[in-house]
Amino acid sequence: MNHAERLAxxxxxxFAVIVLAATVAGFVATDGAAPAPExxxxxxxxxxxxxxxxxxxxxxxxxxxxxxRTVLVDPGIETAGTVPANPLALLGLGGPDVADRDIRPLxxxxxxxxxxxxxxxxxxxxxxxxxxxxxxPAPNQNGAExxxxxxxxxxxxxxxxxxxxxxxSAAEREAIESFxxxxxxxxxxxxxxxxxxxxxxxxxxxxxxxxxEPGYVYNLAENDLNYxxxxxxxxxxxxxxxxxxxxxxxxxTPVGAAGGEEAFRPIDGSxxxxxxxxxxxxxxxxxxxxxxxxxxxxxxPENAQRADNDVLIGNLADALVTSGNGGARPPVGSESTQTxxxxxxxxxxxxxx
Amino acid sequence: MxxxxxxxxxxxxxxxxxxxxxxxxxxxxxAPIVYANANExxxxxxxxxxxxxxxxxxxxxxxxxxxxxxxxxxxxxxxLKIDTGGGAPVxxxxxxxxxxxxxxxxxxxxxxxxISASGGYYAMAPADDIYVLPTSIVGSIGLNARAPxxxxxxxxxxxxxxxxxxxxxxxxxxxxxxxxxxxxMMAERGDRFELSREEVAHADVYLGTEAVQxxxxxxxxxxxxxxxxxxxxxxxxxxxxxxxxxxxxxxxxFLIRTDEQVFAVYSNDPGYGDVEPMGVAYVHLESxxxxxxxxxxxxxxxxxxxxxxxxxxxDPNTTSDTAPASGGVGA
Numbered sequence: 001m002n003h004a005e006r007l008a009x010x011x012x013x014x015f016a017v018i019v020l021a022a023t024v025a026g027f028v029a030t031d032g033a034a035p036a037p038e039x040x041x042x043x044x045x046x047x048x049x050x051x052x053x054x055x056x057x058x059x060x061x062x063x064x065x066x067x068x069r070t071v072l073v074d075p076g077i078e079t080a081g082t083v084p085a086n087p088l089a090l091l092g093l094g095g096p097d098v099a100d101r102d103i104r105p106l107x108x109x110x111x112x113x114x115x116x117x118x119x120x121x122x123x124x125x126x127x128x129x130x131x132x133x134x135x136x137p138a139p140n141q142n143g144a145e146x147x148x149x150x151x152x153x154x155x156x157x158x159x160x161x162x163x164x165x166x167x168x169s170a171a172e173r174e175a176i177e178s179f180x181x182x183x184x185x186x187x188x189x190x191x192x193x194x195x196x197x198x199x200x201x202x203x204x205x206x207x208x209x210x211x212x213e214p215g216y217v218y219n220l221a222e223n224d225l226n227y228x229x230x231x232x233x234x235x236x237x238x239x240x241x242x243x244x245x246x247x248x249x250x251x252x253t254p255v256g257a258a259g260g261e262e263a264f265r266p267i268d269g270s271x272x273x274x275x276x277x278x279x280x281x282x283x284x285x286x287x288x289x290x291x292x293x294x295x296x297x298x299x300x301p302e303n304a305q306r307a308d309n310d311v312l313i314g315n316l317a318d319a320l321v322t323s324g325n326g327g328a329r330p331p332v333g334s335e336s337t338q339t340x341x342x343x344x345x346x347x348x349x350x351x352x353x
Numbered sequence: 354m355x356x357x358x359x360x361x362x363x364x365x366x367x368x369x370x371x372x373x374x375x376x377x378x379x380x381x382x383x384a385p386i387v388y389a390n391a392n393e394x395x396x397x398x399x400x401x402x403x404x405x406x407x408x409x410x411x412x413x414x415x416x417x418x419x420x421x422x423x424x425x426x427x428x429x430x431x432x433l434k435i436d437t438g439g440g441a442p443v444x445x446x447x448x449x450x451x452x453x454x455x456x457x458x459x460x461x462x463x464x465x466x467x468i469s470a471s472g473g474y475y476a477m478a479p480a481d482d483i484y485v486l487p488t489s490i491v492g493s494i495g496l497n498a499r500a501p502x503x504x505x506x507x508x509x510x511x512x513x514x515x516x517x518x519x520x521x522x523x524x525x526x527x528x529x530x531x532x533x534x535x536x537x538m539m540a541e542r543g544d545r546f547e548l549s550r551e552e553v554a555h556a557d558v559y560l561g562t563e564a565v566q567x568x569x570x571x572x573x574x575x576x577x578x579x580x581x582x583x584x585x586x587x588x589x590x591x592x593x594x595x596x597x598x599x600x601x602x603x604x605x606x607f608l609i610r611t612d613e614q615v616f617a618v619y620s621n622d623p624g625y626g627d628v629e630p631m632g633v634a635y636v637h638l639e640s641x642x643x644x645x646x647x648x649x650x651x652x653x654x655x656x657x658x659x660x661x662x663x664x665x666x667x668d669p670n671t672t673s674d675t676a677p678a679s680g681g682v683g684a
Contacts, residue, residue, distance in 0.1 A: 051529050220551040220554045
């Protein structure tokens with residue numbers, strides 16, 4: 001091996017050693033993150049964590065065999081969403097869908113059993129009260145200029161009155177009071193936020209002899225997918241509670257009635273927002289021909305599918321056509337000629353206390 | 354005797370002087386190195402800042418910093434400097450997992466500044482201990498979301514849930530989201546909470562003084578005290594502090610809210626693409642500034658299939674007809 005060969009060999013050998021050393025060092029001192037520690041988070045994999053998202057089904061049926069009655073509905077306020085309810089929507093004349101669909105389970109049950117559902121619309125120049133906090137202008141009592149009929153006139157034609165409103169003029173409240181005194185049934189539904197938004201709620205409650213508690217009921221331990229969607233159970237036996245084990249009231253406020261009958265109470269563990277204390281104050285009461293419900297959303301299509309709400313809605317429909325007749329005249333051509341005074345109270349569930 | 358001496362022209366005394374001077378010079382060269390080594394802290398405490406709205410950018414940074422810390426042999430302990438009212442659920446969960454992994458390897462303490470609520474509390478919950486100042490705010494364990502609504506029919510999508518939804522399914526999804534958060538907090542700190550699960554689910558917030566009594570926090574103390582305690586737990590006799598800033602520069606995005614929902618805003622002069630509705634959020638609402646309207650951006654009012662969008666919030670009179678292309682916020 002001559003001198004040049006020795007030099008070349010030395011070069012190659014040195015180069016190979018350096019490259020090999022660098023390779024080994026690279027493997028030994030690998031850059032990058034080390035494996036993360038294994039952590040078992042059983043609270044993320046608990047099979048009970050995921051809530052059942054099945055909407056459920058509803059079957060609203062009526063047991064009443066009463067002849068055709070007329071039920072007047074005042075949608076008054078929106079019962080869901082942010083869009084003010086438009087009574088025309090209930091007539092299928094356009095407008096927001098929300099008001100129409102929210103009362104459909106009850107309205108459909110009445111219609112399918114041969115009863116008439118009418119919708120109160122304010123007289124001309126008297127727009128539907130927008131929410132929140134707006135007040136309705138003074139009603140046009142003569143109603144002559146409008147195509148809509150004043151409330152008192154409509155009540156004269158009705159057997160029962162369902163209202164989501166609470167802002168009525170003195171004349172309207174007087175007409176409603178006369179309607180109740182005449183044997184008509186009034187179902188008044190309210191939401192907790194009404195206590196904040198509606199300046200006239202107390203006056204209307206006074207007309208009906210019922211009360212509404214400020215605040216809302218909630219239950220963090222046992223509820224229908226949200227703490228405000230509380231379960232209520234019968235407080236006793238009545239036509240309204242028949243067949244109902246539990247009902248869901250999505251936004252409930254306690255209600256009361258002097259001398260009235262408590263129909264539904266929130267289940268154990270429920271609390272009142274204003275006191276953060278347990279409450280068993282009723283959410284639905286009956287006082288003669290008046291039914292006061294501290295919730296306005298429980299009869300929407302989705303909520304009708306929860307718990308036994310469909311049974312409750314059916315019972316409510318029965319109550320509307322059974323217990324009274326404030327001033328309705330039987331429809332022309334109707335087979336029935338019964339009036340409120342000669343209607344047989346044993347024909348159906350007796351909801352009057 | 355002469356054999357033991359160097360054959361040098363220098364006298365023995367001079368030779369000794371030269372040796373001493375040489376030793377002094379060499380010592381002077383090495384002394385700083387030796388001093389530095391002797392004086393070097395035995396380890397580092399990393400302070401990771403988690404401040405502002407909880408969002409993807411913040412979670413990215415926190416994950417990266419904590420991953421680097423776990424691989425960095427010189428960092429012996431971590432203190433999370435927390436000041437946030439929460440934000441996006443997924444970002445909160447990502448930080449929660451990153452903190453959880455880190456606390457498996459080294460002491461991790463959390464030092465709350467003004468607030469650590471909702472998603473912020475979620476992120477710091479796996480810390481060994483939570484330090485609060487007397488007037489810090491902690492808690493708000495829960496979900497903020499709009500009430501689900503059933504959508505009207507939309508023509509075009511391939512399935513009913515592609516561009517719409519069912520109210521009940523929405524409620525179930527939101528409650529699962531809320532329970533995921535609450536269950537995680539009960540798993541992390543259930544043995545320290547003096548409150549029941551239902552009481553925790555109220556989503557209340559507590560001042561530091563109350564939090565150390567009900568188990569939402571562990572110690573009244575400042576960031577400095579938390580750092581010192583972290584070093585002590587890591588067995589460091591002396592330590593250095595390495596502060597890691599996280600999140601985007603410039604303080605954006607920030608959160609705003611209307612009466613109905615929370616929005617993330619990604620610009621100081623937001624256009625259409627800079628405002629993101631947050632359908633659900635782990636956020637403490639009181640810590641989010643409130644405005645009257647966010648034009649065109651309410652989730653429920655976004656146009657579908659060419660449908661004209663409408664402002665879904667507040668008074669429609671405040672919504673400009675020229676807004677759809679630009680959007681914006683207004684107080």
